[in-house]
Amino acid sequence: MPPSTLVIGGGLIGLATACSLARDGRSTCLIDPDIAPRGASWGNAGHIATEQVAPLASRATIRSFPRRLYWRGGALSLPIGSLPHWLPFSLRLLSAARPVRFEQGKAVLKNLLAEAMPAWERLTRDTGTAHLLRPSGHYIIWESEHSAAKGREAWLSADCGTAHMRNARPNELKHLSSLTKNCVADALFCEGSGQITDLGALADKLRTALLQLGGTIRQGRIRKLDIDHGKARARLSDGTPIEADTIIVAAGARSGDLLRPLGHHVPIIDERGYHIESPINSDRWPEDMPPVVFEDRSMIVTRFLTGLRAASFVEFSRPGAAPDPSKWGRLHHHVRDLGLPIEEDAKPWYGSRPTLPDYLPAIGKSDRAHNLFYAFGHQHLGLTLAAVTGEMMSMLLKDTLPSSALSLTRFI
Numbered sequence: 332m333p334p335s336t337l338v339i340g341g342g343l344i345g346l347a348t349a350c351s352l353a354r355d356g357r358s359t360c361l362i363d364p365d366i367a368p369r370g371a372s373w374g375n376a377g378h379i380a381t382e383q384v385a386p387l388a389s390r391a392t393i394r395s396f397p398r399r400l401y402w403r404g405g406a407l408s409l410p411i412g413s414l415p416h417w418l419p420f421s422l423r424l425l426s427a428a429r430p431v432r433f434e435q436g437k438a439v440l441k442n443l444l445a446e447a448m449p450a451w452e453r454l455t456r457d458t459g460t461a462h463l464l465r466p467s468g469h470y471i472i473w474e475s476e477h478s479a480a481k482g483r484e485a486w487l488s489a490d491c492g493t494a495h496m497r498n499a500r501p502n503e504l505k506h507l508s509s510l511t512k513n514c515v516a517d518a519l520f521c522e523g524s525g526q527i528t529d530l531g532a533l534a535d536k537l538r539t540a541l542l543q544l545g546g547t548i549r550q551g552r553i554r555k556l557d558i559d560h561g562k563a564r565a566r567l568s569d570g571t572p573i574e575a576d577t578i579i580v581a582a583g584a585r586s587g588d589l590l591r592p593l594g595h596h597v598p599i600i601d602e603r604g605y606h607i608e609s610p611i612n613s614d615r616w617p618e619d620m621p622p623v624v625f626e627d628r629s630m631i632v633t634r635f636l637t638g639l640r641a642a643s644f645v646e647f648s649r650p651g652a653a654p655d656p657s658k659w660g661r662l663h664h665h666v667r668d669l670g671l672p673i674e675e676d677a678k679p680w681y682g683s684r685p686t687l688p689d690y691l692p693a694i695g696k697s698d699r700a701h702n703l704f705y706a707f708g709h710q711h712l713g714l715t716l717a718a719v720t721g722e723m724m725s726m727l728l729k730d731t732l733p734s735s736a737l738s739l740t741r742f743i
């Protein structure tokens with residue numbers, strides 16, 4: 332019998348990991364309570380952000396906090412009712428933003444991002460989903476000369492890893508202006524980033540590929556993990572135990588709930604984002620239009636095959652807190668201001684990025700049980716890093732991954 336592996340969590344990280352392991356010949360079972368894809372993995376902006384090599388735990392981010400606050404028109408929301416969650420997280424973020432830790436984190440993230448696009452190419456090729464990956468690049472635009480001057484300078488002097496920023500050409504500026512009520516003062520184009528064109532189709536196809544590789548998908552929620560003689564075992568909501576040679580926790584923002592009772596330090600927070608999306612005709616927004624970041628508004632607009640989506644916000648919430656409808660109102664306000672073809676009855680969505688204070692994922696092997704592994708905490712880059720994470724988990728289980736700086740022990 333091939334070794335059995337239980338992957339907890341069917342978001343992008345769990346699914347990419349499960350596909351990698353099934354391809355290695357492991358008998359892989361993916362478990363998730365949701366049949367229909369609902370988590371952050373399926374509501375994100377679809378952007379393969381290879382350029383974001385600087386972890387958000389940085390001095391620059393901290394300096395920008397005041398102007399980014401939601402009540403001042405920015406995207407950062409710190410709900411007072413969730414203070415017991417975001418205050419300890421913020422203190423850890425401050426510590427992770429120290430220059431030495433920032434530089435270490437950047438080196439790690441840069442390496443991961445360098446492999447992000449090649450890993451997506453391999454995963455989509457192997458799972459028959461290559462048509463959903465578009466190495467389209469993306470635009471960053473500004474609406475005033477002042478913000479354009481500052482933003483351009485910052486991006487053009489930044490380390491963008493394998494991606495490359497260039498000035499938008501006159502015909503590109505004209506096109507962007509025609510799509511946005513002439514709001515564009517200036518723009519850059521990023522070469523080397525990309526997008527997934529249909530996240531729902533990606534979910535379906537990756538699940539199908541997993542089944543074709545001999546894997547199984549089970550609907551259910553793991554309530555807890557316990558350890559018996561050094562071996563982890565999962566328990567379903569009704570208490571039924573599930574034995575597996577290997578267990579991988581890839582439950583996004585809920586991963587801490589499973590790992591903390593075992594003694595792991597998991598300072599994860601729900602970092603919520605919101606989007607609105609409506610169907611779109613190609614004459615209103617071309618199908619091959621790359622994602623557009625409206626940097627003055629901290630909003631990204633992505634043309635999916637299914638519609639046009641505007642996404643934004645960084646809301647540090649307690650788990651289970653009700654969504655804040657004013658965030659959707661703000662997105663509609665931006666859309667109206669810019670004249671974007673997203674309708675008033677656009678579908679609203681919100682979901683949680685799984686974020687650790689140093690803005691690096693946790694990928695590693697538990698020191699509590701010999702068969703327990705984890706992959707979560709991919710913050711703003713979970714889509715970008717899903718395929719490379721799957722490959723790393725495969726190497727980790729084969730013991731061929733060079734020692735990683737992404738172990739949870741960094742939080743002790």
Ligand SMILES: Cc1cc2nc3c(=O)[nH]c(=O)nc-3n(C[C@H](O)[C@H](O)[C@H](O)COP(=O)(O)OP(=O)(O)OC[C@H]3O[C@@H](n4cnc5c(N)ncnc54)[C@H](O)[C@@H]3O)c2cc1C
Nearest residue numbers: 340342343344370372375376378553583604712713714715
């Ligand atoms: C508005 C927004 C825009 C974003 N845009 C981008 C982008 O453009 N590019 C990018 O790279 N990233 C983006 N992200 C981030 C990205 O979506 C996340 O990092 C990524 O989805 C995390 O994937 P995940 O699989 O770890 O978590 P999730 O997608 O949250 O999946 C976790 C899964 O685990 C399951 N689960 C939880 N608990 C249990 C349990 N006890 N038992 C079994 N299953 C369980 C859940 O049901 C869920 O399906 C964005 C996020 C948001 C919110």
